[in-house]
Amino acid sequence: MDSITSPPPCPNTVSVRRNPPRRGRPTPMKAPIPSQLEELLPTTISDPPLPTVADQAPPSESLKVFLRIKPIVRTITAAACKQLGEATRSRAKNAWPQNPTAKKNSTKEKQPAKKIGSEICISVTDSHSVTISPPPLLVDSKKIKSEVYEGFSHVFAPDSLQNEVYEKMVKPIVDDFLEGRSGMLAALGPSGSGKTHTVFGTPRERGMVPLALQHIFKQSKGRDCKFSRSFYLSIFEIYSERGKGEKICDLIPERVDSGLQSSSKRVQEVMVSNAPEAESLIACAMLKRATSMTNTNSQSSRSQCIINLHMKRGEGSNQPDDAVLTVVDLAGAEREKRTGNQGAKLLESNFINNTSMVFGLCLRALLEHQKNPKKPLQKHFQNSLLTKYLREYLEGKKRMSLILTVKPGEDDYLDTACLLRQASPYMKIKFNNIEDPSSSICNKRSIQSFSRIGQQKRMKPSAIDAQVSIPKPTPYSFHLSFIPEASTMDKPDSIRSSSVKLSSNESLTRERSHIIMQNFAKAIWRVLKQYKDKLLVSSISFL
């Protein structure tokens, strides 16, 4: 494995600085030389606990955004495999935990590392900033400049070790969790950039989840049993089969050890009492996760994977708050041109990209709302299951950290630049309680309804209670109001009242479409106006 220090400066480019804080620091020596060019479930799998006072971070705290650069490692891709006539579909991801078959394949897959040097598009400027340099072709044809991104909580160089990443990024979240504060870590980045590697790792290089488990159980061990706490694990994935709406799949094997408690609900929450027990559950879960071989990753995740560790305090404890530690391994955004995906895989890609986009939109909306509180917080979280589940985090009510993973190759410039451009402003997001006091109740309801989304299809309209509205099951539009308990079903009188509610729902939908159309019209108007101005200018220059 090669480690990368810094790419040689790309001639004919100048550096532009992006991101806060804009400090008056000299452009690093290694930077390019200036030139003349310029979003069930865990419900009972217990609902994630409502935000408590402990969950609410001090208002000044900002979202932590970390960046990790993957070392350059050449792996066999789908295209290469096709040539060899090998199968292109697998289910078990070759990450932590150990999958003997996959491991064998992986050692075969790794080819001698690429020669590095001019092929690198990103370099570490210092521990908080990076410089990305476009490949010469783009510099010449599109006059793209090299850019400096700064303000990251930490930039992990390609040779960074998992332990180092854990200490700087995850340990503070775990310490808070052990103090009773919920927290989340989400890994974002293009396909094959190392999200799963960072989150789960390999048997040799254990990832954030196994390291966190080890830390948590080590800390909990010698504690007074009077203040004992118990830990419950749930792991599930959200995926879309052939683009037909989103589904939740419990990744914990249906028949877990009899020694472990399990819930009968769709997503199990299993009590774990030590790290190896938890790790072996995650190991089994990972074997169930949907993966596939693409042109960019031999074992690309096709789903959003969510791991929750729920800490419940013992009865004798004077700190009754529960806390949840959530780790999200998002499926990597993919460009069709690069992955060469077709058919079902292309549909999966659309789902993956859509979820990533909605996740980003939520954060962007939060940022805009915080910049200008008069601007209402857009409810983009409604557009995907993942964001609906993570609503509290995406509305800035609970702490979360983001780890952006990028690939350093020259070919990866567009993916890397795109991610940095989109995600680096998120570091300006502050954690504060931006919703009204009823929000926690609303949110509990939304999470409950989310957890029962799978049951909706089984419910007949006649069975809906008078207080209940019926959601229209479109792939990315799930209803957030009350979903009935099974016990409220089979009440024929309710048909009329539910249809009344339906019509009010329709009017809401119509109103929303009207607003969207209005905004769309405004945008078109602006574009047309710009064109008009440009036409005017060019016609003047002709005269």
Ligand SMILES: Nc1ncnc2c1ncn2[C@@H]1O[C@H](COP(=O)(O)OP(=O)(O)OP(=O)(O)O)[C@@H](O)[C@H]1O
């Ligand atoms: N820091 C790293 N050190 C060593 N190998 C790495 C590192 N990051 C990623 N890899 C390797 O690169 C390959 C792709 O990584 P990984 O599967 O984690 O990507 P990903 O971002 O999860 O992709 P996808 O979104 O498609 O699932 C794996 O073989 C992994 O072991």
